[in-house]
Amino acid sequence: MRTARLTLDPAFTVAPVPRRLFGSFVEHMGRCVYTGIYEPGHPSADADGLRGDVLELVKELGPTVVRYPGGNFVSGFEWEDSVGPKDQRPRRLDRAWRTTETNQFGLAEFSTWARAAGVEPMMAVNLGTRGLQDACNLLEYSNHASGSKFSDLRVAHGSKDPFDIKLWCLGNELDGPWQTGHKTAHEYGRLAAETGRAMRLIDPDVELVAVGSSSRSMPTFGQWEDTVLELAYDTVDYISLHAYYEEHDGDAGSFLASGRDMDLFIEAVVATADAVRARGRHSKKINLSFDEWNVWYQSRPHHMPGTEPWDPTEPDERAPRLIEDEYSVTDAVVVGTLLHSLLRHADRVHIGAQAQLVNVIGLLRSEPGGPAWKQSIAYPFERMRHLAVGEVLQVGVRSDRYETAQFGDVDIVDAAATWDEENSVLALFVANRDLSESAGVSVDLRGFASLTAVRSAEVLAAAEGQDRHTTNADQHDAVGLRPLTGVEFADGRLRVELPPLSWGVVTLHAR
Template identity: 65%
Template sequence: MARARITIDRDFTIADVPRRLFGSFVEHMGRCVYTGIFEPGHPQADERGFRRDVLALVDELGPTVVRYPGGNFVSGYRWEDGVGPVAERPRRLDGAWHTVETNAFGLHEFAAWADEAGVEIMEAVNLGTRGVEEARALVEYANHPGGTHWSDLRRANGAEKPFDIRLWCLGNELDGPWQIGHKTAHEYGRLAQETAKAMRLVDPTIELVAVGSSNRQMPTFGTWEHTVLTHAYDEVDYISMHAYYQEHDGDAASFLAEAVDMDAFIDGVVATVDAVKAAGKHRKRVDISFDEWNVWYQRGLDTDDQPHLVARRWREHPRLIEDAYNVTDAVVVGTFLHSLLRHGDRVRIANQAQLVNVIAPIRSEEGGPAWRQSIFWPFARMARLARGRILRLAVDASRIATARHGDVDAVDAAATWDEETGAVALFLANRSLSEPGDVTVDLHGLAATAIRSAEVLTVPEGGDRFTANLAHAQDAVGLVALDAAALVDGSLRATLPPLSWAVVVLDVARV
């Protein structure tokens, strides 16, 4: 049996829980927008074409901020194409995903959807094929009250009040050769600096995210961040991180430990940011926006619905990377959320990519149902229960050998304490594929009075680690009661099933 002893002290905390840590991402890619959040004519669509069944699941999932409209898509996007009368909007070829963009859904539609969903907008500007003037104009269109060309055009297009978008991305993955408008670090750093200045001259209250490395394996990782921030440090508030993980060649042990890589990735970017701060004698702090992360089985950009045949590429919203997530994936996603929470002092924004259909916690079918994928559950519970202060845990756990990451803790954990509600929320993952996890949690400065709730996601009866929620079996994987949890002499004792993610909420009082 794997064992773990976790010590919590009321006075050892990391930061307040950043509410933007539980963000998501809507890109004009595949079926995320069209037949995902937006499907006029669907039995569950409202008068604006928003799928109410998807909105209900988004509400349950609990994202606080949603990045839009890309992603790779934004590097070739003309934002003006998505405003004004729908019948007059142009159809464009999207070179990023080899599809036809109808522009039936644009900024006004997304702003209305975000308002309905109760999420903050994180808007990305195109710094691939466009630049300073187009970004400045978009801020004026979105945020200026009126009396100017772009703000009056917004009003003429039906939005009398500004959209008041606070959070902006200065492009997307421009270090990547696959990106439309790929740039060197010096080219992008100068462009980001000047674009940021121009955007803030329109609205000085906005927050700006500079593009960091597309992943930790990029040959320019580290030097890219250093160069970009050497140019733009004073003009930006965050630098972005992107990371996707998958199981390779049946190596489940390494896959279950990928949060170790995420931890190291974050620590490396923070070190680089702070080195630029010190060298430049800057006074403010630049933080991290981890605005793309998830499990993604990168088998190729196209699915069976869109083969690599040029004659069939240019289609409207084909199926793209619609991964079906299983129990193993859900446990891994849980550990990624732990990593982000443990770094909540510097990772102030995070967006799981994407929201619907495209590597997403929510799936939907055109004209048909919408349902929760396995990875829905860790996100939904942490978004709802992680409140107050992030606790700094001392963990002494059994170790598991992995090929990619060496020996790692069998039990991974994160926790928060909300003094207002008197609750400690413990988030736990057992990485072992075969051994239960015997967990003891000792509290100092706090006394546990009751277990408010205890749930676990694990292999369902009759299933295996590859069991997933599908259209014909939408509830195969989910949270069930964790019966093996009790308070013993003031400590929590819990036994986690092999391959599981759990959340335990304790009622606590100061001592």
């Protein structure tokens, strides 16, 4: 059996749990919107065409913020097409995903859905094919009460009250050559600064996210952040990070250590932002928005348009199936450790968005006219979203280690923890990366004198007869959380035995 010793103390904290850390992402891509969250005619659909079964699952997951409408899609988005009477909305060719956008779901529909789901909208503006004036027009339409051209247009379209969107992304992945309107760091930094300043003249309370690197492997990584922040530091509040992970050539060990890459990515961006702060003698800190992250098997064959022409015979109303990964036990454990990384860096990562919400590399899956269900990766997200409350704790870890091809020696046991002092509840999130051996975890909790009992203990792992590749594709509840047995708590010490390749959560409270 593998072993690990953890130490937690309420005197050693990282930061309060950021409310926006547990967010998600809805892009006009594949079936995320159409037959995902929106499907008029579905048996569960309401009068607005919103799928009730998907909405109920979203409420169970509990994302706090949802980014919209992209993603690569936003760099060609003409927002005026998505508002007003639906029978007057034009169809557009979407250059990002080589499909036809019907615009039957747009800004007002998303605002209605966001209110119903109880999420804060995070709107992205098009700085690819458009720029400053368009961003200001969209903000005026969304947030100004009335008495101006675009606010009165919103009222005329049936939305008397402003949408009151406070969180805005200044474009998307403009460091990438694949992006419509790809720019150099200097070009983008100037545009972001000018656009942000103009938007604040309309609504001084907006919070602005500058585009950071699309991944840590980008050739411009580091230099991009340095240049963009040099030009836009005083204007923006956050800089973004995007990262996707997958298992390559059967190297499960490195894949399971993906959280190490996320740690390094975050710490490098923090260092760059703080260097710009010091050099410019700025008083404020730039925080991080990790607003795209997930497991995504980009090496698998998917229907990913990019070179073929538009097919005029394809029904426009039926969105194509793009990157609909079916997630396994292994993927769920990796997602759990990525959430650990975000939580451990809660002092600087204040926004997170697991991409995407439905169907497209989704936490949820749905079928047209049929059922909706949770994928395996939804369970760590859901539990951490609801149980990570109060202060993030520093976790002292002494674990057996294993060798990886990408990251060298890595801890077999990975963990994060939170302490809700008001309710005297401690939550420990912990993963065993070993594929074949259990892990005995001993946790020193002698600083938590008020804790008297284990309140809950759950684990996600392969059940009897399953293996690490098991998904929820056929049986929609094949992979999920089950009770974790063999948990002991006495004399300020918690003992947990984790099965091979597992992610679990244990909560303790004052009974």
